[in-house]
Amino acid sequence: MFKQVARNTAVGLAGNAAGLGLQFVASIMVARGLGTAGFGVYSSALAFAMLFGTLADGGVTGGLTRELVIADAATARQLLGAGLLIKAIAGALAYSGLIGVALLAGFAGEQLAVVAVMGLAYVISFVGQTAVGVARAHGRMEVEAGLLVLYSAVFCAWVLVAPRSPLVFAWGWVAAYALFAVVGMALIFRYFVRPAWKLNRALVRRIWRVGLPLGLAGLLLLVYTRLPIYMLTVFSSPSQVGIFNAAFGLVRNLQIVAFTFSGALSPVFVQLAAADPTRLRTAYTVALRTALLALLPVAVGGALLSAPLVIALFGPAFAASAPVLALGVWSLCFYTVSFVAQTLLVAQGRGTRWFAALGAGVLVDGLLAIVLVPRIGAIGASYAAVTADLLILVLVLSWTRALINVRKLLAALARVGVSLLGMALVAGLLQHASIWLSLPAAVAAYLALLLLTRAVLPAELVRAVAVLPMPGPLQSRLRRIAESR
Numbered sequence: 001m002f003k004q005v006a007r008n009t010a011v012g013l014a015g016n017a018a019g020l021g022l023q024f025v026a027s028i029m030v031a032r033g034l035g036t037a038g039f040g041v042y043s044s045a046l047a048f049a050m051l052f053g054t055l056a057d058g059g060v061t062g063g064l065t066r067e068l069v070i071a072d073a074a075t076a077r078q079l080l081g082a083g084l085l086i087k088a089i090a091g092a093l094a095y096s097g098l099i100g101v102a103l104l105a106g107f108a109g110e111q112l113a114v115v116a117v118m119g120l121a122y123v124i125s126f127v128g129q130t131a132v133g134v135a136r137a138h139g140r141m142e143v144e145a146g147l148l149v150l151y152s153a154v155f156c157a158w159v160l161v162a163p164r165s166p167l168v169f170a171w172g173w174v175a176a177y178a179l180f181a182v183v184g185m186a187l188i189f190r191y192f193v194r195p196a197w198k199l200n201r202a203l204v205r206r207i208w209r210v211g212l213p214l215g216l217a218g219l220l221l222l223v224y225t226r227l228p229i230y231m232l233t234v235f236s237s238p239s240q241v242g243i244f245n246a247a248f249g250l251v252r253n254l255q256i257v258a259f260t261f262s263g264a265l266s267p268v269f270v271q272l273a274a275a276d277p278t279r280l281r282t283a284y285t286v287a288l289r290t291a292l293l294a295l296l297p298v299a300v301g302g303a304l305l306s307a308p309l310v311i312a313l314f315g316p317a318f319a320a321s322a323p324v325l326a327l328g329v330w331s332l333c334f335y336t337v338s339f340v341a342q343t344l345l346v347a348q349g350r351g352t353r354w355f356a357a358l359g360a361g362v363l364v365d366g367l368l369a370i371v372l373v374p375r376i377g378a379i380g381a382s383y384a385a386v387t388a389d390l391l392i393l394v395l396v397l398s399w400t401r402a403l404i405n406v407r408k409l410l411a412a413l414a415r416v417g418v419s420l421l422g423m424a425l426v427a428g429l430l431q432h433a434s435i436w437l438s439l440p441a442a443v444a445a446y447l448a449l450l451l452l453t454r455a456v457l458p459a460e461l462v463r464a465v466a467v468l469p470m471p472g473p474l475q476s477r478l479r480r481i482a483e484s485r
Contacts, residue, residue, distance in 0.1 A: 019148035022156040024250070031246050031314055033164035040238030042166040043245040045107075045114040047226040047233075052098035053122020054222045056091035060084075061126070061133040062218065063211020066346065068137035068193075069267050080188075081195035082203035083130060091123040114170045121173040124181050131184030134192050139267055143187060151180035217355040224362045224388070225255075228381035231369040236377045244378035246318045247310060247325035251332045254298070258339040261291065265340065269347035277403075280344075285405040287340050289412045293456065295333040297446045300420050301439070302329030304427040308435040320378070327382040334389035341396035344403065357395040361388040415455035422449045 031039045060083040068076050098119040107115055128147060135143035158172030189195070208215075223230075228248070232241045265287055272280035302309070306326040311319055342354045365388035372380025397404070423446035430438035450456040 019145070019150075019152035022149070022152035026152075026156040026159045027250075028313055029159050030169055031242070031318065034166065034242075036239045036242035036246075036317060038166065038238075038242070039245065040232075040241030040243075041111060042114065042169065043229055043241050044233040044238070045111050045166065046118050046170075047229040048102065048105075048107075049098060049115045049118035050122055050226065051219075051222060052094050052101070053119055053126070054219050055094035055097070056087060056123040057126045057129065057215055057218065059208055059211035059213070059215020059218070060086050060090075061129045061211070062215060062346070062351075063207035063209070064130065065133040065137050065266065066211075066270060067206060068134060069270050073193075074196075076193050077196040078198055078203055079207060080130075080134065080193045081197045082199050083207055084127075084195055085197065085199045086204065086207065087126060087130065091126070095119055095123055110165075110167055114166045117167065117170040117174060121170065121177045124174065125177040128177060128180035128184040131181070131188045134188045136266065138192055140192075141264060143184075147180055147184050150183060151176040154179055213351040213355055217351065217358055220355060220358040220362060224358055224365065227362060227365050228369060228373075228378075228385050231366070231373045231384075232378065232381055235370070235373045240377040243318060243320045244324055244381055246314050247306075247321040247328050250313070250325065251328040254332055255335065257294065258336040261287070261336070262339050262343045265343045266347065269344055273344075273347040273349075280347075281403045281405060284340075284344050284400065284403045285409055287343075288337065288404065289409060291337050291340050292413065293416060293450070295336050296416060296420055297423055297443070299329045299333040300424055301427055301442050301446075302326065304424060304431065305435060305438060305442070308431075308438070312435045323379050324382045327379075327386045331382075331386045331389045334386070334393045338389070338393045338396050341393075341400045344400050345396065350399070353399050354396065357392045357399075360395060361392040364388045364391055412455060415453040416450070418453050419446050419449035419455055422446070 030042070034042055064079060064083045067079055071079060099116060102112055102115045128151070132144045132147065135141070154176040155172050158175060159169065162168045162172060228244060229241060232244055265283075268283060269280065272283055303326040306329075307319070307322040310322045310325055314321065338357070342351075345351055345354050365384050368384035368387060369381055372384055374380075423442050426445040427438060427442040430441055
């Protein structure tokens, strides 16, 4: 099972890195092309549309992913058909609600058009997300990775050739998500499950028993992650929205690490929760250690190098985004570790606790933002967000502490801490050098110190490399080396 998690995580991250790389390039071009104020208007409209678009999922993706892990072939066909029908109904209702609320909120002109087009894009995207859920249930993360690369490439190509306007970029997302949905469902129907078009109370209850709390949590998660943009839209200026969302968009792209790792862990956690609580404790502790190994250097390095990184990527006009990025990378770290705990809670049938943690986070974030945003704009929104992220992390870890081997986790953190200090020293010494020199040097120092302190054993590193996509003979050789150690 651990090999399954490692393989799916490696394959998923490899594909997602390519897809997110394309999205990252596109986001830089959009920000540079529209400027801080135009990018702020664009970001506000997209965040508003995304809120209603999420309702189109109806909790189906999460419910299907879990139930298909344990369903027989006939039941799987019925579950998929019912899930797609639920999404069709929810999508129509959500889109109608989006347009109505947008009109009541005073959106007009191009901003209203962007909201309407992006709402359509998000409704379409959740059809593709159903395909991703089915593939995850079958342990085939490469399908998800390939689909992400596909729609990211379409949007990136669109941005390269299209005129620079928020509405044109919104239509680019419609085109990208439409291809994502069509290709994704074609793959699912061909290789995994053909739906049986049937909708009854028993099927709806089975999907929503797990899926509805997850769907509500997903909606709350969207509100939570976009709350700073909503607050800045209401209490600040479009320029502050653009300054915040440049750095926030960079961090948000890295959140795919949490989703990919969670997708790989979910089937394993579900099986172990039902059959082997002892191995579940081991698996959960290893998952937390792995997340911290990967994210703590991002948080420390990103905070130290935030200013040159922002200027190198977005240009001097976005220099004010540096403090936002410095805080945002810590939010990313807290968020990812929390998401590992969320995966365990869902596997244990305690998904409502994740919903409760998100609710507490939204409340704290909103209250702090109301106080801070009118005074210090984007930086105030960032302080509010990182405080809420830390609160959620504390809550979910306290609820899952019985399945954490604290001694092993603390021992690993001590070694990681030494590696982080060395990395921070290198980054500090090179802070005035080019970012293209200081960043690789800091990463190399961290990896070397991980091996020297034995925070990561050579055999573990070989095993991790062995599951990456590569030629068969080389992969077999690496596996033999790992087994001999």
